[in-house]
Amino acid sequence: MIRSPSKSEAKIIYDINVHGARLMGVSRRGFLAAGGALAAVFAMGGRSAVARVNASKANSHAHSAATVNGWIEIRSDNTVLLRTGKCDFGQSTIYTAYRQIVAEELCVPLEAMTEVVSGDTDRTPDGGGTFGLLRYGQNLRKVAALMREASLELAARRLAVPRASLTVHDGLISGENKKISYGDLLKGEDLQLVIPIAGDLTMPTGLRVDADPPLKPVKDYTIIGKPVLNPSIAPKVAGKTVWVGDVTLPGMLHARTIHPATLGSTLIAPGKLDHSQFPGARLVRIGNLLAVVSPDEWEAVQAAQSVADGCKWSKWEGLPSNERLEDHLRMMATEDPTPAREGRANKGEPSSVKATRELRASYFMPYQKHAPISPMVSLADYREDGSVWLHTHSQNPQHLRRMIALMLGSDEEKVVVRTYPGAGHYGRSNGGSAGSEDEAVLLSRELRRPVRVQWMRADDMQWSTQSPAMIADIRIALDDAGKIAAYEASHTGPGMQDDRLVGALLAGMPVIPAPSPDTTYGFQSTMLNVNDVWVYGTVPVVHEQAKGGAHPGQTGASGMVGLRSHSMRTPIQFQQNCPREIAINEAAMLAGKDPLQFRLDHVSDPRFVAILERLRTEAKWENRPSPSPQARSQGSDPVKGQGVSIMLRDNGYWACAAHVTVIPASGQVRVERMTIVADVGIVINPLQLRRQIQAGCLMGVSQALHEELSFDKGAVTATDWSAYPILTMAEMPELKVVITDNPSVGTYGQGSESANALASPAIAAAVMDATRKPIRRMPLKPEHVRGAMVA
Amino acid sequence: MSTIVVNGQQRKFKASPDTPLLYVLRNELGIMGVKFGCGLAQCGACSVLLGDEEVRACVTPISALDGKPVTTVDGLPQRWASQKGKLSADTLHPVQQAWIDEQVPQCGICQFGMMIKVTELLEANPKPTDQDIREALTTSGPSPHLCRCGSYAAILEGAHRAAKLMMQGDSA
Numbered sequence: 001m002i003r004s005p006s007k008s009e010a011k012i013i014y015d016i017n018v019h020g021a022r023l024m025g026v027s028r029r030g031f032l033a034a035g036g037a038l039a040a041v042f043a044m045g046g047r048s049a050v051a052r053v054n055a056s057k058a059n060s061h062a063h064s065a066a067t068v069n070g071w072i073e074i075r076s077d078n079t080v081l082l083r084t085g086k087c088d089f090g091q092s093t094i095y096t097a098y099r100q101i102v103a104e105e106l107c108v109p110l111e112a113m114t115e116v117v118s119g120d121t122d123r124t125p126d127g128g129g130t131f132g133l134l135r136y137g138q139n140l141r142k143v144a145a146l147m148r149e150a151s152l153e154l155a156a157r158r159l160a161v162p163r164a165s166l167t168v169h170d171g172l173i174s175g176e177n178k179k180i181s182y183g184d185l186l187k188g189e190d191l192q193l194v195i196p197i198a199g200d201l202t203m204p205t206g207l208r209v210d211a212d213p214p215l216k217p218v219k220d221y222t223i224i225g226k227p228v229l230n231p232s233i234a235p236k237v238a239g240k241t242v243w244v245g246d247v248t249l250p251g252m253l254h255a256r257t258i259h260p261a262t263l264g265s266t267l268i269a270p271g272k273l274d275h276s277q278f279p280g281a282r283l284v285r286i287g288n289l290l291a292v293v294s295p296d297e298w299e300a301v302q303a304a305q306s307v308a309d310g311c312k313w314s315k316w317e318g319l320p321s322n323e324r325l326e327d328h329l330r331m332m333a334t335e336d337p338t339p340a341r342e343g344r345a346n347k348g349e350p351s352s353v354k355a356t357r358e359l360r361a362s363y364f365m366p367y368q369k370h371a372p373i374s375p376m377v378s379l380a381d382y383r384e385d386g387s388v389w390l391h392t393h394s395q396n397p398q399h400l401r402r403m404i405a406l407m408l409g410s411d412e413e414k415v416v417v418r419t420y421p422g423a424g425h426y427g428r429s430n431g432g433s434a435g436s437e438d439e440a441v442l443l444s445r446e447l448r449r450p451v452r453v454q455w456m457r458a459d460d461m462q463w464s465t466q467s468p469a470m471i472a473d474i475r476i477a478l479d480d481a482g483k484i485a486a487y488e489a490s491h492t493g494p495g496m497q498d499d500r501l502v503g504a505l506l507a508g509m510p511v512i513p514a515p516s517p518d519t520t521y522g523f524q525s526t527m528l529n530v531n532d533v534w535v536y537g538t539v540p541v542v543h544e545q546a547k548g549g550a551h552p553g554q555t556g557a558s559g560m561v562g563l564r565s566h567s568m569r570t571p572i573q574f575q576q577n578c579p580r581e582i583a584i585n586e587a588a589m590l591a592g593k594d595p596l597q598f599r600l601d602h603v604s605d606p607r608f609v610a611i612l613e614r615l616r617t618e619a620k621w622e623n624r625p626s627p628s629p630q631a632r633s634q635g636s637d638p639v640k641g642q643g644v645s646i647m648l649r650d651n652g653y654w655a656c657a658a659h660v661t662v663i664p665a666s667g668q669v670r671v672e673r674m675t676i677v678a679d680v681g682i683v684i685n686p687l688q689l690r691r692q693i694q695a696g697c698l699m700g701v702s703q704a705l706h707e708e709l710s711f712d713k714g715a716v717t718a719t720d721w722s723a724y725p726i727l728t729m730a731e732m733p734e735l736k737v738v739i740t741d742n743p744s745v746g747t748y749g750q751g752s753e754s755a756n757a758l759a760s761p762a763i764a765a766a767v768m769d770a771t772r773k774p775i776r777r778m779p780l781k782p783e784h785v786r787g788a789m790v791a
Numbered sequence: 792m793s794t795i796v797v798n799g800q801q802r803k804f805k806a807s808p809d810t811p812l813l814y815v816l817r818n819e820l821g822i823m824g825v826k827f828g829c830g831l832a833q834c835g836a837c838s839v840l841l842g843d844e845e846v847r848a849c850v851t852p853i854s855a856l857d858g859k860p861v862t863t864v865d866g867l868p869q870r871w872a873s874q875k876g877k878l879s880a881d882t883l884h885p886v887q888q889a890w891i892d893e894q895v896p897q898c899g900i901c902q903f904g905m906m907i908k909v910t911e912l913l914e915a916n917p918k919p920t921d922q923d924i925r926e927a928l929t930t931s932g933p934s935p936h937l938c939r940c941g942s943y944a945a946i947l948e949g950a951h952r953a954a955k956l957m958m959q960g961d962s963a
Binding site: 089090091229230233234236237238239241242243245246296297298301371372373374375377421422423424426454456457687688691692694695696697698699700701702720721722726727728729730732735 | 806807810811814817818823824826827828829830831833834836863864865868883887890891894895896897898899900901902903906924925926928929930934935936937938939940941942943944945946947
């Protein structure tokens with residue numbers, strides 16, 4: 001295993017197989033006075049690629065210039081650096097859970113994890129969207145385990161003891177009365193652990209570790225499960241963090257984009273820029289992409305407004321308008337060529353099931369916005385050599401890099417994306433772009449100066465993507481005993497995602513394929529999955545299907561923007577789970593059963609049984625059927641109700657109870673109390689998980705009560721917070737979050753975003769409990785609730 | 792060239808009088824603890840203290856300061872130190888410390904305005920009730936202070952902890 005080619009050089013070349021990875025490099029102990037490290041690098045193409053790596057040139061076999069850096073580096077001062085292509089959007093996972101996962105597998109103290117480098121395409125090694133962070137955390141868990149195993153192999157040789165005799169605790173490797181720290185082991189070494197990798201760096205799903213090292217037994221965990229503080233908070237609240245909007249470059253121009261009048265308009269004539277009023281400003285046009293730039297930001301803001309007022313755009317009416325959206329989706333269901341997809345839980349033939357009682361109902365889920373508190377901002381620096389540096393805020397910088405290179409017709413190597421903290425946007429950029437990035441690049445290329453594009457509130461509301469609307473037709477057949485004999489659901493809505501760059505579309509530049517039933521690119525398919533996992537295992541007959549289609553306004557001339565979709569939090573699952581859970585509550589009412597007990601009667605998984613029983617206690621649930629004995633659908637006196645919902649996501653089990661007060665005459669709903677019980681398996685960080693659940697739950701209450709995107713036949717008409725209100729602090733209900741640690745399942749907790757999704761169906765059910773009237777249209781705005789009261 | 796007092800320092804600026812305070816602070820004076828949110832005084836992300844009163848920097852023209860000093864989140868430690876009669880700021884402001892202790896922020900972009908508003912509240916009302924805090928952050932200003940991540944529960948806990956820390960600071 002160890003070859004010593006030249007004793008006179010006193011160096012050792014290592015080439016050790018470690019569970020499919022290769023520990024390689026040259027030892028120069030005694031020559032290097034200080035320093036030394038072991039770095040995890042990867043070989044694309046899986047295990048066979050690892051074997052082809054040249055022992056003396058491991059580094060040059062990295063996938064690209066962007067990936068020469070190590071994933072994890074253990075350094076001779078006993079510190080550990082972690083690089084991840086994932087970014088932080090406020091949930092802190094890469095700064096808390098990721099450090100805990102790596103420290104746990106390496107068996108070093110958490111404090112050794114001193115540095116996290118994230119989301120820069122030139123210095124973080126992996127890619128993929130920032131979603132499913134703990135699913136992806138399995139990659140890091142494996143890399144860290146391989147690093148530990150490699151270090152133990154090395155230590156066995158150094159200490160001259162059998163590998164099997166060695167163990168590692170608290171950063172110290174020991175056995176047979178000998179011991180050595182990671183740092184001492186690596187002093188003077190320049191070693192790499194080459195790890196087999198599958199996947200595609202710049203595609204949305206990224207890379208996967210193709211090795212199965214032994215993992216530390218869960219029972220031995222000492223770091224996972226601890227309430228570790230998020231180290232990124234202190235510099236943020238002290239005002240020391242550089243946010244994406246804070247980045248500046250010498251010679252930088254401030255730009256404001258003047259977006260078209262509608263989502264399909266072309267520019268007939270730009271408005272006039274009054275140079276006497278705005279002497280520093282300049283108008284730039286690239287196709288239908290129009291912008292004003294100035295060294296002075298306030299001048300750019302005012303000049304852009306002045307030019308916008310004088311612009312002539314073509315008339316375009318390619319949208320159905322929000323009022324006619326349901327009709328549009330019904331039409332799409334029959335006319336769009338996208339085939340329907342069947343649910344994985346389908347069994348039996350529902351039409352043959354004779355029902356004693358039957359629920360047939362249709363449900364409507366509106367378009368909703370990600371609505372970050374700060375609109376998107378990006379700074380691009382296009383350089384003379386054709387390279388471009390893009391400073392932005394993205395959940396998937398590698399895919400953004402790929403799309404920018406495609407737009408420019410340049411090599412991916414020419415594009416560097418650096419990311420910074422910014423306003424959370426909840427999935428909007430997991431395909432790379434959230435808006436403004438491509439506009440900044442095109443303007444910088446045109447002007448040959450660094451250009452900072454700050455979208456204004458209206459740009460962000462009107463020109464970003466949205467969480468797609470959906471309708472559901474549900475039939476539940478009950479048998480003589482009031483149990484579900486058959487469940488049938490048909491979900492219809494536009495495809496989940498369109499990641500095409502909006503500035504590139506306006507400028508007429510190359511973009512990735514438009515959504516269609518045929519494309520297999522990224523998440524661009526118009527086909528919808530049945531994303532809501534079926535959980536009522538005792539129901540004998542189930543048929544679910546999902547019918548996707550083009551987004552409104554997408555068809556027509558090439559380059560048409562339209563009302564683009566994008567995943568948000570629990571994408572598509574929310575739009576399918578909400579109607580299902582409301583319908584289950586309605587079915588329970590029809591059966592005369594307590595809706596919580598009704599769920600217990602139909603779930604088959606003991607983890608659901610456990611959390612529902614726990615919810616009953618924690619929520620002080622009244623064990624009775626809906627409606628409430630005091631239920632009323634008229635009058636100005638408040639009535640109270642309770643509702644329940646459940647969800648299975650990423651192996652996390654969730655149950656929620658909502659308690660509400662309703663004024664039937666006005667349709668006003670006040671959410672009094674929300675109780676969430678979550679079994680997410682191994683809890684990595686109970687403190688951060690609790691904060692995520694609390695926050696997600698409140699965003700969910702906001703979605704439930706307020707959020708529906710309005711648009712007319714051409715444009716989004718909700719341009720600010722008054723037209724798209726979100727939850728205020730005064731509306732915050734009492735929150736109770738119960739996390740049931742369940743390490744025996746062996747998987748990490750995941751899917752705190754489920755807390756968002758649970759609120760809407762539970763609140764709708766609680767309103768039904770209070771009023772007897774089913775709520776089948778979200779959100780619960782007073783006018784919709786009033787409509788339901790008289791239905 | 793005109794001057795304003797920001798975070799205890801006299802600063803010169805060139806911007807025209809109609810320029811919103813936000814752009815003067817960020818672009819001319821390099822004070823980044825004030826964030827652009829909506830530009831419409833609808834969200835509170837850009838809040839600063841003008842004297843003892845919270846205002847929205849995105850719609851406040853630089854000409855409207857009326858000689859009053861401006862405090863941003865960057866200047867909270869100094870504000871606290873001078874209130875305590877200390878020469879230099881050697882700790883964070885209790886509101887900032889409470890925000891760390893309670894792990895308040897999710898993404899954190901709204902928290903600049905939240906911390907400013909809570910500072911305004913606690914300076915006037917050292918022992919606020921839940922209701923006082925909710926009202927301060929919802930109805931007391933030109934608009935509610937919005938948090939899209941939904942960190943309101945954490946903010947409530949943070950405000951109560953900050954009140955305790957400030958009282959301890961007073962008795963120290």
